[in-house]
Amino acid sequence: MEKGKGLPGNQGLVNDSYKKEEKETNGDNSYKVTEEIEYVNKKLLKAAEKGKIDEVRQYLDLGADVNYFDKYGTALHWTAAQGHLYMTRFLLEQGSDMSIKNKWGEGLLHRAIDGNLETLQLLLDQGMDPNMQTEDKTTGLHAALYRGKIDMVQQLLRSGVDVNLQDKDLYSPLSSAAKLDDFQVAKLLVDHGACLNTTNYLKFDPLYEVLCNKNVEFAKYLIYEGAKVNEGNLRGMTTSNVIPAEDILVLCDIFIEAGYRVSNNAQWPKEIGRYSNMEEVNQHIYHRQQEIVTLRSLCRICVRNVLIQTTDGCSIRSVVWKLPLPRMLKKYIMFER
Numbered sequence: 001m002e003k004g005k006g007l008p009g010n011q012g013l014v015n016d017s018y019k020k021e022e023k024e025t026n027g028d029n030s031y032k033v034t035e036e037i038e039y040v041n042k043k044l045l046k047a048a049e050k051g052k053i054d055e056v057r058q059y060l061d062l063g064a065d066v067n068y069f070d071k072y073g074t075a076l077h078w079t080a081a082q083g084h085l086y087m088t089r090f091l092l093e094q095g096s097d098m099s100i101k102n103k104w105g106e107g108l109l110h111r112a113i114d115g116n117l118e119t120l121q122l123l124l125d126q127g128m129d130p131n132m133q134t135e136d137k138t139t140g141l142h143a144a145l146y147r148g149k150i151d152m153v154q155q156l157l158r159s160g161v162d163v164n165l166q167d168k169d170l171y172s173p174l175s176s177a178a179k180l181d182d183f184q185v186a187k188l189l190v191d192h193g194a195c196l197n198t199t200n201y202l203k204f205d206p207l208y209e210v211l212c213n214k215n216v217e218f219a220k221y222l223i224y225e226g227a228k229v230n231e232g233n234l235r236g237m238t239t240s241n242v243i244p245a246e247d248i249l250v251l252c253d254i255f256i257e258a259g260y261r262v263s264n265n266a267q268w269p270k271e272i273g274r275y276s277n278m279e280e281v282n283q284h285i286y287h288r289q290q291e292i293v294t295l296r297s298l299c300r301i302c303v304r305n306v307l308i309q310t311t312d313g314c315s316i317r318s319v320v321w322k323l324p325l326p327r328m329l330k331k332y333i334m335f336e337r
Contacts (some may be wrong), residue, residue: 083115105135
């Protein structure tokens, strides 16, 4: 390249003010060439972010690197985050690398979650890894859940994503949904094979998180789907002083119906004493403890326990409905009647 000349091609895009700032060293123009390439690379990112496909073409003709990246990512990251479908397709045709991550370890998947469904689907169709994780192990499912994008959660689930990948704190997507009290997303995750009993770094499972949130219906759902009831769950229920007494009654009944004997927990009398006006609860628990479990209830508990052991922590619902049993009996096993 001759001294004083810029890159070949569409010079109109290279700012004249930039040319005046070119640096030369003893007749060696390699530094200048590097500066010019860096300049068009940065302009490429800006054009991609704005969806200006003609400008992107021109910058690529000027020698811009389609995989050049700043701390936020490549041109493909930028355009995916903005949901520019045609730009995304064009950059893929130009050889954009879908595996590059930005300064914070976010991959293309996590930037695409900020975009739209069409762009995300295009990237998945082109082979983007749906199980991509950041440096802190956050998955695309986590990201979509945190952003409240249930449509993208559904899209990732349809793509065959691993629903049980955990982040650095060992939160699975279901654990995160439980902590955020997102019942709707939790149902989707369970339907796609989410483990009901996965624990985080504090050894808290989804049921514990739900009980801490005082969501009785959510807790009932997890238990009926096959979540194990344990002493940790009981602590979750009694940790919050604001759970109404009537909800404590309901939860105790659910625990007992699922086969967990509240009386077996040495911490129960101690924990229940933290509540005021709990005489009704104490009396209710006492009478339930005196009851003789019926044969049909015992059979349900035994069947459910066997299924829980064989489903590796996933929902027992699909297994129950495949059993060669009358429909009414299947519904009884699932507490639907």
